[in-house]
Amino acid sequence: MDFPTIDFGWLGNGNLIGLMAVVHVFINHAAAIGGSILMVSIEYMAIKQNSEVLDRYARRLSKWILIITTTVGAMTGVGIWFATMVIEPTAIGSLLRIFHWAWFTEWIIFVSEVVLLLIYFYMWDQWSGEKKKLHLRTGIALCVMSWLTMVIITGILAAQINPGNWVKTLSFWDAFFNPTWLPSTIFRTFAAITLAVAVMTPLVGWFVKESKDRHLVLKMLGKWLVLSVPMMFIFGFWYLKSLPDQAQTLVVWATGMSSFMFLFINVLGLLLILVLGAMLLDGKPKFPIALAMFTGLFSLTLIAEFEIIRENIRKPYVIYNYMYANGVLKDRVELYKKEGALANSKFSKVKEVTEENKIQAGEELFRMQCIQCHTIDGVRGNRAMTVRINGWSEEAIARFIPHLHEVRPTMAPFAGNEKEVEALAAYLHKMVLEANGANTQAVGSK
């Protein structure tokens, strides 16, 4: 509303943030948090067993963790911020005002995490013999720091979906220690370990050739897995219960699956991971590679599904009960309905709707209030206007817009006056007609 708008077209603005977030969470959870814990566990085992092979293995892991986390990992983390800055400026701007010092603290921890990782990798050979203990402690400190960055960021993410009393008190502490923070932090911790084990297990044979050492590594991975999967169940359930009522009901919907499919796939998948854990505990150097591959892929899908659910069940808000997903403040809606959204927007080229500028005004409104989630014609069918309102008349669209939030509780209400409703309807109708007309012609000419 108050800032310029940007259109990533067919890809969809929201998808771009989602894409960045999913890649970041893969790397952060699998490598930075879970991966570091496993890497340091292996170094610990190497010291205990006096095994040169395991020590080399942990060192190789540290090289890969260093490369991946300081490139794709760190940059996609910054990327989520950059993407929200250009797509949802009001939302991220407000979150920064609420959580500035939490983010600042997280930054200090993040700096120490990177420095510790650099020391851990580059000092591996120098800090041997008597200094080995110091090296191991550096590794443990690294794990603690990477975990703490997640603890703080989870506080912010959890506050978005359930800010608790903050909406009334505007107190930072109420926002940070919100009801969802603790269960989601513990859930994520064990999800990170599960993900790291699942991704690492199929690769153990490639890294560790000797069967005696492989046996030790697999057994250790099995132990982490049988601990983590039940913890994920327990804290995942608590997490679910800590969500606002409406958000709880949206969980299954957010995946696009039926209730049965949702339960069947997730429970069976997690059980299979648990089975892999039990088999690994046995420590046999040969284990079913198909199961390990499945576990790796399923875990990645699970974490992506989790992130998609988390984003979707927050609807229609971006900060619950405070700001809608399109960046409009809940208590400004009535004002915009009365005075008009365009008149209140600094960057809109149109301030008042006329017959001549109707389409242009509609486009401005679409960019201001819809584009955060929707596209005209885009990669996600259920968010593309060419699918959602295909065949609708301009009048039908105009009649629907003022009531869309009543029909669909996940939609933010349209914040604009009657003329603006008509302008938006005219624009949408024209664009959909053009896009679908073009598609029809293209199909016809084939």
Next chain:
Amino acid sequence: MHSVIYPLVNSPVPNDLELAIPGSIPFFNVLIVIALIAHLIFVNIVVAGAVYTVWNEVKAIRKKDPVIDRLAYQIATQVTIHKSIAVVLGVAPLLVISTIYTQYFYPSTILIGKMWLALIPLLIIAFLLLYVYKFTWEKWSHRKAVHLSFGIAGTGILLFLPLVFISNATSMLNPQMWEGSRGFFHSLFYYPTIWQKYFHFMSASFTVMGMYMYWWGRKKSLKHSDPVYTEMKNFGKKSAFLFALLQLLAGPILLLSLDSQVRSSFLGGSLFHSALLVTAAILAVIWIAMLLQLIRHESKRLFVSSLALLLVIMGLMGWIRGEVRGLYLAPYMDESPRTVHTVK
């Protein structure tokens, strides 16, 4: 050329957010100066270091000199280490700028939004290329052309990216020009001072990298008699001196390209601003004289004092930068004040 319009009739700056800035603004301003300098030192080392790695590898190939090849490898290792810290240190200044200059920084960012987002894949690619470059140094010692191409590609990206940040930082100071802005590439030749800032930044990078190489080479050569460290030390000293001289040119060019009212504040219009600039300029000249001495005779004391003086000069430059921002934005601040108390 443009000029800031006093007083503003129709400010293009959006209203500030409803939630208050969580802290004292003067404190945040000090924090920006410190955080930005810390970040820029590492960025300087990474950008100039990447160029020097490639430069020295080419030199080693042409002269068939293994010492220079090892020098290049040493710098490559430093570049990959420093880039990780440069990235994390960049978070703090962005955090503070986003929080206290929301009304200016967000519009300027969104106006070059696509390139701003392209920073992420470009940086990832550059860093990965430089990792390949470093980790294959020995393995590809007989395939120098292939090896070098990774270094050149990574370095090329790093030389381009500062323009994105400079373009954003310049646009945020010129809200009256937003309406005519047409994306990143247009911005490069639309807003004033961009190339002057780039020139200033690049010459600073090679100065800082020179100082770093001198420090690192000197420290190492006290313990090892390896000729690579002597080479590093000498190369560093020369780079610091030459580019510091260039700074004497880059600084005034940038000053002259500023908005006339802002410039005149520093050239006698405001006693405070002029004194700040004169102090920085005098110290810079003293510093260059110290560097010249350092080239002639090695001295730990001289090095430490020149380093300390460099930090003081950088602090003053950061402060001046903050003042310039304040002068550019002052008229808009009066029109669209920042939220310092939440109204609920």
